[in-house]
Amino acid sequence: MADSESKKPRTFIHEIIDEDLKSGRFDRVHTRFPPEPNGYLHIGHAKAIVLNFGLAEEYGGKCNLRFDDTNPLTEDPHYVESIRRDVRWLGYDWEDREFYASDYFEQLYEWAVQLIKAGKAYVDDLSAEEIRRYRGTLTEPGKESPYRNRSVEENLDLFERMRKGEFPDGSKVLRAKIDMASPNLNLRDPVMYRIIHAEHHRTGNKWCIYPTYDWAHGQSDSIEGITHSICTLEFEDHRPLYDWFLDALGVHHPRQIEFARLELTYTVLSKRKLRRLVEEGYVRGWDDPRMPTLSGLRRRGYTPEAIRDFCERIGVAKSNSVVDIALLEHCVRQDLNKRAPRKMAVLRPLRVVIENYPDDQVEYMDCINNPEDLSQGTRKVPFSKVLYIERDDFREDPPKKFYRLAPGREVRLRYAYFIKCVDVVKDPGTGEVVELRCTYDPATRGGDAPDGRKVKATLHWVSAAHALEAEVRLYDHLFTKPDPNEVEEGQDFTANINPDSLQVVTAYVEPSLAEAKPGERFQFERLGYFVVDPDSTDDKLVFNRTVTLKDTWAKLQKAGKVN
Numbered sequence: 001m002a003d004s005e006s007k008k009p010r011t012f013i014h015e016i017i018d019e020d021l022k023s024g025r026f027d028r029v030h031t032r033f034p035p036e037p038n039g040y041l042h043i044g045h046a047k048a049i050v051l052n053f054g055l056a057e058e059y060g061g062k063c064n065l066r067f068d069d070t071n072p073l074t075e076d077p078h079y080v081e082s083i084r085r086d087v088r089w090l091g092y093d094w095e096d097r098e099f100y101a102s103d104y105f106e107q108l109y110e111w112a113v114q115l116i117k118a119g120k121a122y123v124d125d126l127s128a129e130e131i132r133r134y135r136g137t138l139t140e141p142g143k144e145s146p147y148r149n150r151s152v153e154e155n156l157d158l159f160e161r162m163r164k165g166e167f168p169d170g171s172k173v174l175r176a177k178i179d180m181a182s183p184n185l186n187l188r189d190p191v192m193y194r195i196i197h198a199e200h201h202r203t204g205n206k207w208c209i210y211p212t213y214d215w216a217h218g219q220s221d222s223i224e225g226i227t228h229s230i231c232t233l234e235f236e237d238h239r240p241l242y243d244w245f246l247d248a249l250g251v252h253h254p255r256q257i258e259f260a261r262l263e264l265t266y267t268v269l270s271k272r273k274l275r276r277l278v279e280e281g282y283v284r285g286w287d288d289p290r291m292p293t294l295s296g297l298r299r300r301g302y303t304p305e306a307i308r309d310f311c312e313r314i315g316v317a318k319s320n321s322v323v324d325i326a327l328l329e330h331c332v333r334q335d336l337n338k339r340a341p342r343k344m345a346v347l348r349p350l351r352v353v354i355e356n357y358p359d360d361q362v363e364y365m366d367c368i369n370n371p372e373d374l375s376q377g378t379r380k381v382p383f384s385k386v387l388y389i390e391r392d393d394f395r396e397d398p399p400k401k402f403y404r405l406a407p408g409r410e411v412r413l414r415y416a417y418f419i420k421c422v423d424v425v426k427d428p429g430t431g432e433v434v435e436l437r438c439t440y441d442p443a444t445r446g447g448d449a450p451d452g453r454k455v456k457a458t459l460h461w462v463s464a465a466h467a468l469e470a471e472v473r474l475y476d477h478l479f480t481k482p483d484p485n486e487v488e489e490g491q492d493f494t495a496n497i498n499p500d501s502l503q504v505v506t507a508y509v510e511p512s513l514a515e516a517k518p519g520e521r522f523q524f525e526r527l528g529y530f531v532v533d534p535d536s537t538d539d540k541l542v543f544n545r546t547v548t549l550k551d552t553w554a555k556l557q558k559a560g561k562v563n
């Protein structure tokens with residue numbers, strides 16, 4: 001086994017697959033990722049993608065991309081396109097195996113007819129509301145529909161006429177005839193078809209009856225020859241129904257395996273909720289960098305490698321748990337640390353004038369592009385008499401443990417000189433510090449004092465005359481609570497939206513960034529990782545902060561609190 005493969009964690013799913021291969025139940029591994037094209041993919045889907053495509057890779061098998069497009073009311077080809085793009089971006093290839101549940105509508109219809117003929121399905125005239133009432137509860141058995149014992153002939157006739165469009169929406173359904181007293185509610189004569197006179201994005205107006213998810217899903221897996229149908233835990237109770245359908249039809253029978261869906265702190269992952277965030281304008285769109293969608297994470301600067309790494313680290317389990325978002329952030333830091341070139345940028349500029357520096361002099365300082373990867377070389381960054389440093393790096397009245405610049409104190413400017421603050425200029429009206437007057441020590445060029453004297457802080461800087469202005473978007477969690485769904489009565493998750501999740505600043509960045517293109521990622525020294533936003537134009541640079549450098553996960557690891 002190749003090295004990269006042997007490092008992947010083994011899970012309970014591996015055990016099941018190994019057993020199936022050993023027992024001869026299957027002689028190959030064929031999985032699928034089955035999104036419904038009714039929204040954008042998010043980090044939870046990434047877990048399912050990495051799992052399904054990953055298992056296929058590990059076992060030399062195949063993984064299909066199947067669009068589960070059984071509901072014409074919520075689906076849209078625009079989502080199909082975004083899903084394709086996101087799966088590809090994550091690094092997976094479904095080759096020629098792009099399938100649609102809607103391609104199986106004819107086969108599903110024939111199978112439904114087969115079940116009617118076998119006396120295992122019937123047309124019901126009860127309304128949706130009545131069906132709900134007749135279903136019973138976990139403690140009470142359901143009640144049989146008065147239409148349950150229609151003859152096969154009548155059912156065949158009515159079902160055909162349903163297909164032909166003779167009946168209005170909601171007037172009839174096709175149901176499986178299983179057991180209204182079953183302790184499993186999914187087996188209480190589940191609905192297989194409903195009448196929806198609506199155009200479908202692929203089948204147009206060919207159909208006005210549409211299969212339910214429960215009827216379409218298992219059969220779609222069977223048609224594609226899927227061996228291991230991996231889904232999230234909430235489908236565990238549906239498994240007996242899927243088994244019942246497949247056995248009643250006598251067709252290829254995949255094994256369904258359930259795993260825990262991903263939940264993340266400070267994040268909602270329900271498509272319904274994500275759609276609300278978009279539609280109600282809490283974010284700028286599905287690809288807003290605060291969204292947990294793959295397109296949002298991509299725009300935020302996440303790499304596919306970081307996301308795959310995250311998915312492998314969290315593993316798969318049989319019980320639901322919430323993952324700390326700090327782990328996701330840790331993964332992207334780990335990845336970008338190795339590859340992102342370093343740059344200097346000042347987010348909240350404070351002007352610094354070096355009094356003893358020659359007025360018109362410019363020096364080009366050698367800066368290391370990436371100390372983690374010296375093969376990335378060095379670059380020259382201009383230094384001159386007037387600079388910007390970070391406003392936070394100066395305190396007129398420094399508290400204990402504040403080692404950065406203060407009146408009378410000396411610090412290092414990275415790759416440049418030691419400077420000392422000799423005076424503070426304030427706005428006479430507001431009292432705000434508007435400029436620092438400093439001196440530099442020419443003997444410290446490069447950042448070290450020949451006399452061996454030490455400073456306690458190293459600051460980043462840019463030359464005012466050379467720096468480029470840039471819009472920088474700084475992000476915080478979209479929600480203020482680890483569990484956004486924890487609300488007072490009468491509220492919903494939007495009550496926990498963080499009003500300060502986006503902060504926009506006008507920053508100054510070093511001139512080498514002039515050519516930076518959308519999607520390029522950098523570390524701004526001491527500030528975090530940043531990516532050029534697609535809003536950038538030739539006239540205006542726009543950056544998103546992917547993540548700060550403060551790694552709370554690494555801290556927890558060090559303290560032995562997490563693995």
Ligand code: ATP
Binds near residue numbers: 232261263269
């Ligand atoms: P919906 O609420 O619309 O059904 P969904 O999240 O189930 O949303 P699908 O498009 O049906 O969305 O999901 C496709 C696949 O992704 C499913 O097989 C599902 O198991 C998996 N998936 C969805 N959300 C998660 C999650 N949070 N963690 C792991 N897997 C997920």
Ligand code: MG
Binds near residue numbers: 036
């Ligand atoms: Mg679903």
